[in-house]
Amino acid sequence: xxxxxxxxxxxxxxxxxQVTLRCSPKSGHDTVSWYQQALGQGPQFIFQYYEEExxxxxxxxxxFSGHQYPNYSSELNVNALLLGDSALYLCASSRYTGNEKLxxxxxxxxxxx
Amino acid sequence: TQLLEQSxxxxxxxxxxxxxxxCNSSSVFSSLQWYRQEPGEGPVxxxxxxxxxxxxxxxxxxxxxxxxxxxxSLHITAAQPGDTGLYLCAGGTSNTGKLIFGQGTTLQVKP
Numbered sequence: 729x730x731x732x733x734x735x736x737x738x739x740x741x742x743x744x745x746q747v748t749l750r751c752s753p754k755s756g757h758d759t760v761s762w763y764q765q766a767l768g769q770g771p772q773f774i775f776q777y778y779e780e781e782x783x784x785x786x787x788x789x790x791x792f793s794g795h796q797y798p799n800y801s802s803e804l805n806v807n808a809l810l811l812g813d814s815a816l817y818l819c820a821s822s823r824y825t826g827n828e829k830l831x832x833x834x835x836x837x838x839x840x841x
Numbered sequence: 842t843q844l845l846e847q848s849x850x851x852x853x854x855x856x857x858x859x860x861x862x863x864c865n866s867s868s869v870f871s872s873l874q875w876y877r878q879e880p881g882e883g884p885v886x887x888x889x890x891x892x893x894x895x896x897x898x899x900x901x902x903x904x905x906x907x908x909x910x911x912x913x914s915l916h917i918t919a920a921q922p923g924d925t926g927l928y929l930c931a932g933g934t935s936n937t938g939k940l941i942f943g944q945g946t947t948l949q950v951k952p
Contacts, residue, residue: 832883
Protein backbone atom coordinates (compact mmCIF):
# COMPACT_ATOMS: atom_id res chain seq x y z
CA UNK A 729 0.00 0.00 0.00
CA UNK A 730 1.71 3.18 -1.18
CA UNK A 731 1.72 6.03 1.25
CA UNK A 732 1.62 9.69 0.33
CA UNK A 733 3.90 10.42 -2.61
CA UNK A 734 5.19 13.83 -3.60
CA UNK A 735 7.11 15.05 -6.63
CA UNK A 736 9.59 16.37 -7.28
CA UNK A 737 11.73 15.78 -4.19
CA UNK A 738 13.90 18.83 -4.81
CA UNK A 739 13.44 21.92 -6.91
CA UNK A 740 15.49 25.06 -7.55
CA UNK A 741 13.81 28.16 -8.95
CA UNK A 742 14.64 31.84 -9.26
CA UNK A 743 12.68 34.79 -7.95
CA UNK A 744 9.59 35.62 -9.96
CA UNK A 745 9.18 32.15 -11.42
CA GLN A 746 6.23 29.88 -10.92
CA VAL A 747 6.28 26.34 -9.50
CA THR A 748 3.92 23.36 -9.36
CA LEU A 749 4.25 20.64 -6.76
CA ARG A 750 2.36 17.37 -6.93
CA CYS A 751 0.91 14.95 -4.39
CA SER A 752 -0.80 11.56 -4.54
CA PRO A 753 -2.66 10.70 -1.34
CA LYS A 754 -2.55 7.43 0.52
CA SER A 755 -4.93 4.81 -0.83
CA GLY A 756 -8.41 5.28 0.61
CA HIS A 757 -7.88 8.93 1.47
CA ASP A 758 -9.94 11.68 -0.15
CA THR A 759 -8.58 14.82 1.48
CA VAL A 760 -5.27 16.54 0.85
CA SER A 761 -3.72 19.26 2.98
CA TRP A 762 -0.60 21.25 2.16
CA TYR A 763 1.88 22.58 4.70
CA GLN A 764 4.96 24.80 4.42
CA GLN A 765 7.87 24.07 6.74
CA ALA A 766 10.65 26.64 6.92
CA LEU A 767 14.04 25.52 8.19
CA GLY A 768 13.97 24.99 11.95
CA GLN A 769 10.23 25.57 12.23
CA GLY A 770 7.09 23.50 12.51
CA PRO A 771 4.84 23.06 9.48
CA GLN A 772 2.32 25.81 8.70
CA PHE A 773 -1.06 25.01 7.16
CA ILE A 774 -1.53 26.39 3.65
CA PHE A 775 -4.87 24.90 2.56
CA GLN A 776 -6.96 21.76 2.36
CA TYR A 777 -8.77 20.20 -0.60
CA TYR A 778 -11.75 17.87 -0.56
CA GLU A 779 -14.10 17.01 -3.41
CA GLU A 780 -11.95 19.14 -5.72
CA GLU A 781 -12.65 22.29 -3.69
CA UNK A 782 -10.53 24.34 -1.32
CA UNK A 783 -12.19 23.79 2.06
CA UNK A 784 -9.91 25.69 4.41
CA UNK A 785 -7.08 28.12 3.99
CA UNK A 786 -4.30 29.28 6.26
CA UNK A 787 -2.66 32.69 6.33
CA UNK A 788 -0.99 32.52 2.91
CA UNK A 789 -1.27 35.02 0.03
CA UNK A 790 -3.17 34.39 -3.18
CA UNK A 791 0.13 33.53 -4.89
CA PHE A 792 -0.43 30.11 -3.36
CA SER A 793 -3.15 28.18 -5.13
CA GLY A 794 -4.07 24.56 -5.53
CA HIS A 795 -6.12 22.00 -7.30
CA GLN A 796 -7.52 18.56 -6.61
CA TYR A 797 -8.33 16.05 -9.31
CA PRO A 798 -11.11 13.43 -9.38
CA ASN A 799 -8.57 10.75 -8.41
CA TYR A 800 -7.88 12.83 -5.23
CA SER A 801 -4.35 13.80 -6.28
CA SER A 802 -3.46 17.42 -5.76
CA GLU A 803 -1.20 20.20 -6.93
CA LEU A 804 0.20 23.23 -5.15
CA ASN A 805 1.06 26.20 -7.35
CA VAL A 806 3.10 29.17 -6.24
CA ASN A 807 3.38 32.22 -8.49
CA ALA A 808 5.88 35.08 -8.42
CA LEU A 809 8.28 33.20 -6.16
CA LEU A 810 10.03 35.07 -3.39
CA LEU A 811 13.23 34.13 -1.57
CA GLY A 812 11.10 33.58 1.53
CA ASP A 813 9.17 30.83 -0.24
CA SER A 814 12.19 28.55 0.15
CA ALA A 815 10.99 25.73 2.38
CA LEU A 816 9.97 22.09 2.59
CA TYR A 817 6.45 21.71 1.23
CA LEU A 818 4.58 18.83 2.78
CA CYS A 819 1.46 17.13 1.54
CA ALA A 820 -0.72 15.25 4.01
CA SER A 821 -3.69 13.05 3.26
CA SER A 822 -6.61 11.93 5.37
CA ARG A 823 -10.22 10.88 5.16
CA TYR A 824 -12.83 13.64 5.42
CA THR A 825 -14.78 11.75 8.06
CA GLY A 826 -13.57 13.85 10.96
CA ASN A 827 -10.51 11.74 11.57
CA GLU A 828 -7.67 14.18 12.06
CA LYS A 829 -5.00 11.56 11.59
CA LEU A 830 -2.78 12.83 8.83
CA UNK A 831 -0.26 10.89 6.81
CA UNK A 832 2.55 13.03 5.46
CA UNK A 833 4.64 12.63 2.37
CA UNK A 834 8.40 13.19 2.41
CA UNK A 835 7.97 16.66 0.99
CA UNK A 836 9.38 18.77 -1.80
CA UNK A 837 12.38 20.91 -0.88
CA UNK A 838 12.02 24.18 -2.79
CA UNK A 839 14.94 26.56 -3.03
CA UNK A 840 14.36 30.02 -4.49
CA UNK A 841 17.52 31.84 -5.59
CA THR B 842 -4.61 33.21 16.61
CA GLN B 843 -3.92 29.80 18.07
CA LEU B 844 -0.30 29.11 18.94
CA LEU B 845 1.56 26.18 20.40
CA GLU B 846 4.81 26.85 22.22
CA GLN B 847 7.25 23.98 22.57
CA SER B 848 10.09 23.84 25.02
CA UNK B 849 12.92 23.31 24.97
CA UNK B 850 13.74 24.04 21.34
CA UNK B 851 16.98 22.05 21.49
CA UNK B 852 18.04 19.20 23.72
CA UNK B 853 21.31 17.28 23.67
CA UNK B 854 21.61 14.43 26.15
CA UNK B 855 23.55 11.23 26.77
CA UNK B 856 22.14 7.80 26.07
CA UNK B 857 20.19 6.50 29.05
CA UNK B 858 19.02 9.88 30.34
CA UNK B 859 15.37 10.85 30.73
CA UNK B 860 13.81 13.95 29.19
CA UNK B 861 10.52 15.81 28.96
CA UNK B 862 9.30 18.05 26.15
CA UNK B 863 6.48 20.50 26.80
CA CYS B 864 3.82 21.89 24.49
CA ASN B 865 1.74 24.81 25.80
CA SER B 866 -1.04 27.01 24.50
CA SER B 867 -3.64 29.47 25.75
CA SER B 868 -6.16 27.82 23.42
CA VAL B 869 -8.20 24.67 23.86
CA PHE B 870 -7.68 21.93 21.30
CA SER B 871 -9.97 19.04 20.46
CA SER B 872 -6.92 16.80 20.13
CA LEU B 873 -3.19 16.95 20.51
CA GLN B 874 -0.85 14.96 18.32
CA TRP B 875 2.85 14.27 18.61
CA TYR B 876 5.00 13.67 15.55
CA ARG B 877 8.61 12.76 14.99
CA GLN B 878 10.41 14.01 11.91
CA GLU B 879 13.79 13.01 10.55
CA PRO B 880 15.84 15.11 8.11
CA GLY B 881 14.46 15.02 4.58
CA GLU B 882 11.29 13.24 5.65
CA GLY B 883 7.77 14.19 6.56
CA PRO B 884 6.48 14.03 10.13
CA VAL B 885 5.36 10.61 11.35
CA UNK B 886 2.51 10.41 13.84
CA UNK B 887 3.45 8.97 17.24
CA UNK B 888 0.25 9.41 19.20
CA UNK B 889 -3.05 11.29 19.40
CA UNK B 890 -4.59 12.31 22.72
CA UNK B 891 -8.15 13.61 22.83
CA UNK B 892 -9.36 13.53 26.45
CA UNK B 893 -8.23 15.99 29.10
CA UNK B 894 -5.88 14.24 31.53
CA UNK B 895 -5.30 11.37 29.13
CA UNK B 896 -1.99 9.49 29.38
CA UNK B 897 -0.71 7.23 26.63
CA UNK B 898 2.42 5.12 26.61
CA UNK B 899 4.38 3.97 23.60
CA UNK B 900 7.27 1.81 24.80
CA UNK B 901 9.65 4.29 26.48
CA UNK B 902 7.55 7.33 25.47
CA UNK B 903 4.79 8.68 27.71
CA UNK B 904 2.38 11.33 26.43
CA UNK B 905 0.02 13.38 28.56
CA UNK B 906 -2.79 15.78 27.63
CA UNK B 907 -3.50 18.51 30.14
CA UNK B 908 -6.79 18.50 32.02
CA UNK B 909 -7.89 21.69 30.26
CA UNK B 910 -6.74 20.38 26.85
CA UNK B 911 -4.39 23.34 26.41
CA UNK B 912 -1.07 21.64 26.99
CA UNK B 913 0.75 18.36 26.60
CA SER B 914 4.02 16.71 27.48
CA LEU B 915 6.20 13.99 26.05
CA HIS B 916 8.48 12.08 28.40
CA ILE B 917 11.17 9.73 27.14
CA THR B 918 12.72 7.26 29.55
CA ALA B 919 16.27 5.98 29.00
CA ALA B 920 16.76 7.78 25.70
CA GLN B 921 18.50 5.93 22.87
CA PRO B 922 20.44 7.35 19.88
CA GLY B 923 17.58 6.15 17.71
CA ASP B 924 15.31 8.66 19.45
CA THR B 925 17.24 11.50 17.80
CA GLY B 926 15.02 13.70 15.67
CA LEU B 927 12.63 16.65 15.58
CA TYR B 928 9.60 16.23 17.83
CA LEU B 929 6.52 18.24 16.92
CA CYS B 930 3.29 18.73 18.78
CA ALA B 931 0.19 19.68 16.81
CA GLY B 932 -3.23 20.79 17.98
CA GLY B 933 -6.42 19.90 16.18
CA THR B 934 -9.56 22.04 16.21
CA SER B 935 -12.84 20.29 15.43
CA ASN B 936 -12.80 17.81 12.59
CA THR B 937 -11.16 19.90 9.93
CA GLY B 938 -7.84 18.24 9.35
CA LYS B 939 -6.11 21.56 9.93
CA LEU B 940 -3.38 21.24 12.53
CA ILE B 941 -1.55 23.96 14.40
CA PHE B 942 2.06 22.88 14.90
CA GLY B 943 4.53 23.94 17.50
CA GLN B 944 7.99 25.02 16.36
CA GLY B 945 9.46 21.67 17.31
CA THR B 946 12.07 20.30 19.70
CA THR B 947 15.31 19.01 18.21
CA LEU B 948 16.56 16.09 20.26
CA GLN B 949 20.07 14.70 19.98
CA VAL B 950 20.94 11.57 21.97
CA LYS B 951 24.65 10.87 22.11
CA PRO B 952 25.91 7.29 22.49
